[in-house]
Amino acid sequence: MPQLDSGPSMNIAIVGAGPAGFYTAEALAALCPGCELDLIERLPTPYGLIRSGVAPDHQTTKTIQQTFERIAQSINLRFIGNVEIDRDISLAELRDAYDVVVLSCGAPHDAPLDIPGHKLRGVYGATAFVGWYNGHPDYAELAPLLDSPGAVIIGNGNVAIDVARILAKSVAELASSDIAAHAMRAIAASRIGDIHIMGRRGPIEAKFTNVELRELGELEEAVALAQPDQIPGALGDGLSPRERREKAKNLECFRLFAAADAAAHRRRIRFQFYARPVAILGAERVQAVRFEPVRIDAGRVAGHGQTFDVPCGLLVSAIGYRIRALGGLPVAETGDRLANAAGKITAGLYVVGWAKRGPSGKIGTNRGDGEDVAQRIKAEESAAGKPGFAALEAMLRRRGVHWSSFTDWKTIEAAEIAAAPAGAPRRKLVRVDEMLALCAK
Amino acid sequence: MAFAVTALCIRCKFQDCLQSCPVSCFYEGENMLVIKPEDCIDCGACEPVCPAEAIVRDNAPGAEEWVEFNRKYAALWPNIRKSGAVPEDAEEWVGVEGKLETQFNPAPAPR
Numbered sequence: 031m032p033q034l035d036s037g038p039s040m041n042i043a044i045v046g047a048g049p050a051g052f053y054t055a056e057a058l059a060a061l062c063p064g065c066e067l068d069l070i071e072r073l074p075t076p077y078g079l080i081r082s083g084v085a086p087d088h089q090t091t092k093t094i095q096q097t098f099e100r101i102a103q104s105i106n107l108r109f110i111g112n113v114e115i116d117r118d119i120s121l122a123e124l125r126d127a128y129d130v131v132v133l134s135c136g137a138p139h140d141a142p143l144d145i146p147g148h149k150l151r152g153v154y155g156a157t158a159f160v161g162w163y164n165g166h167p168d169y170a171e172l173a174p175l176l177d178s179p180g181a182v183i184i185g186n187g188n189v190a191i192d193v194a195r196i197l198a199k200s201v202a203e204l205a206s207s208d209i210a211a212h213a214m215r216a217i218a219a220s221r222i223g224d225i226h227i228m229g230r231r232g233p234i235e236a237k238f239t240n241v242e243l244r245e246l247g248e249l250e251e252a253v254a255l256a257q258p259d260q261i262p263g264a265l266g267d268g269l270s271p272r273e274r275r276e277k278a279k280n281l282e283c284f285r286l287f288a289a290a291d292a293a294a295h296r297r298r299i300r301f302q303f304y305a306r307p308v309a310i311l312g313a314e315r316v317q318a319v320r321f322e323p324v325r326i327d328a329g330r331v332a333g334h335g336q337t338f339d340v341p342c343g344l345l346v347s348a349i350g351y352r353i354r355a356l357g358g359l360p361v362a363e364t365g366d367r368l369a370n371a372a373g374k375i376t377a378g379l380y381v382v383g384w385a386k387r388g389p390s391g392k393i394g395t396n397r398g399d400g401e402d403v404a405q406r407i408k409a410e411e412s413a414a415g416k417p418g419f420a421a422l423e424a425m426l427r428r429r430g431v432h433w434s435s436f437t438d439w440k441t442i443e444a445a446e447i448a449a450a451p452a453g454a455p456r457r458k459l460v461r462v463d464e465m466l467a468l469c470a471k
Numbered sequence: 472m473a474f475a476v477t478a479l480c481i482r483c484k485f486q487d488c489l490q491s492c493p494v495s496c497f498y499e500g501e502n503m504l505v506i507k508p509e510d511c512i513d514c515g516a517c518e519p520v521c522p523a524e525a526i527v528r529d530n531a532p533g534a535e536e537w538v539e540f541n542r543k544y545a546a547l548w549p550n551i552r553k554s555g556a557v558p559e560d561a562e563e564w565v566g567v568e569g570k571l572e573t574q575f576n577p578a579p580a581p582r
């Protein structure tokens with residue numbers, strides 16, 4: 031197609047092949063036809079948290095991958111896997127090579143659980159634990175301890191529910207998932223009976239969404255339980271009509287959980303509210319978590335009463351996410367995103383997705399980000415005559431970096447599908463060297 | 472497979488679905504939205520977030536005619552990708568029955 035815009039076309043590097051990266055590529059291809067679009071990803075595989083965050087038993091959510099595959103194959107997009115900014119090349123080098131750089135690298139680090147004992151064996155952040163059961167190469171060797179009857183999950187969002195559900199499901203229930211083989215084996219041998227989901231605030235303040243909550247009431251071998259005296263009879267004031275509807279549905283769920291019978295279930299998911307962790311106890315590995323009961327006074331959490339200990343051999347904290355300063359860039363005060371003004375960091379450098387907004391929204395929310403930033407790039411940037419991929423390729427060759435293409439990913443994917451156990455969609459490869467062995471040289 | 476918007480959306484039009492839809496398959500009429508069945512990837516992200524509980528999967532009882540309704544109007548109305556204003560009286564129309572007969576406006580959203 032002839033270029034209607036005047037001048038040469040831009041070359042643009044997008045860093046991170048999660049939802050935000052793909053949506054940005056799609057929007058840029060539509061707005062700036064003819065631009066060179068390179069999608070750089072630290073893993074040999076694309077799709078970010080769709081592959082390594084979204085729960086392995088939520089396969090309908092994972093069908094969104096097909097949308098990204100369609101994007102990759104319908105526009106002129108070069109996937110460059112196994113290349114990490116700050117490891118293989120610096121951000122400064124990348125910016126020297128490309129007219130525009132868009133960061134879509136997510137915010138994938140756990141907010142720290144800053145209490146005594148957090149370094150004990152058996153204590154994991156949600157990123158590590160979720161990465162482990164989803165076969166993320168960084169966490170394939172985690173080998174979490176599932177050998178004690180108690181497990182504690184700290185946090186009141188959907189990630190806490192995902193972790194509890196995966197720990198509570200039977201092998202039969204997980205058979206149609208794409209859970210990593212090592213995790214499937216570990217969960218089949220797990221001795222966990224009681225899974226405590228602990229929250230500092232109450233059932234109304236909890237960030238669970240209703241579908242996720244309801245799902246816990248429909249498990250084969252596990253029952254969800256709540257303490258009747260912790261479930262308020264009414265919603266109270268100060269909620270919008272929409273919040274009222276959502277929270278009312280959650281309360282209804284919790285009332286069912288409060289009335290459920292714990293007997294005759296192999297596993298129990300126990301919701302406990304108004305308790306904040308003060309210490310993790312244990313000599314060499316975690317043996318219990320000490321909590322202090324709290325009251326909510328004028329919206330603030332205040333401790334009151336005797337502490338109590340919840341015995342456990344596994345502790346997963348799912349209390350939020352932090353970003354690490356890529357290329358030394360300033361981080362926003364909240365700690366969970368890069369400092370930016372509506373997606374712009376500085377001339378020629380933009381940010382989208384979780385790295386821009388922090389950990390919020392649904393997968394589709396990243397689409398709006400991509401479209402907005404593409405508009406800005408079209409309006410504010412132009413080709414500066416930088417070399418683009420040629421320069422990147424030269425650097426990668428010089429440094430002996432073996433990168434993967436989208437065709438290589440399709441080869442990896444085919445191998446994963448071919449190795450799938452009966453009823454499962456795929457068996458994930460979890461080691462980078464295994465993946466690279468399948469890639470063209 | 473696809474999802475479809477039913478009459479429960481009429482005059483509610485909360486547009487939460489747009490935030491969760493990964494493929495922008497919604498189209499906008501004067502007082503409701505519809506899903507283009509050909510573009511829907513059946514991921515199910517929109518259904519639980521609809522405050523009016525207006526979205527159904529195509530295998531739900533009675534859903535077939537809604538898929539056809541959605542197909543028809545998706546061809547006539549503009550694509551909507553980002554949420555606009557929610558009608559001020561949206562809350563009052565949640566769950567009201569018979570809206571198709573008394574409230575539906577087949578006109579496309581003004582653009």
Ligand SMILES: Cc1cc2nc3c(=O)[nH]c(=O)nc-3n(C[C@H](O)[C@H](O)[C@H](O)COP(=O)(O)OP(=O)(O)OC[C@H]3O[C@@H](n4cnc5c(N)ncnc54)[C@H](O)[C@@H]3O)c2cc1C
Pocket residue numbers: 045046047048049050051070071072073076077078079080083084085088091113114115116134135136137138160189192356382383384385390391392393394396516
């Ligand atoms: C446990 C969990 C479950 C979730 N479940 C759901 C769900 O069911 N439904 C839903 O709608 N949303 C869900 N989400 C949210 C959803 O995953 C996010 O909205 C979305 O993935 C954010 O997209 P992103 O592209 O900004 O970041 P990511 O998906 O995190 O993608 C970032 C990519 O950048 C790469 N990268 C990072 N640093 C570098 C670097 N230095 N160089 C090169 N590449 C790099 C990463 O490897 C990754 O592939 C879930 C999130 C989590 C954590």
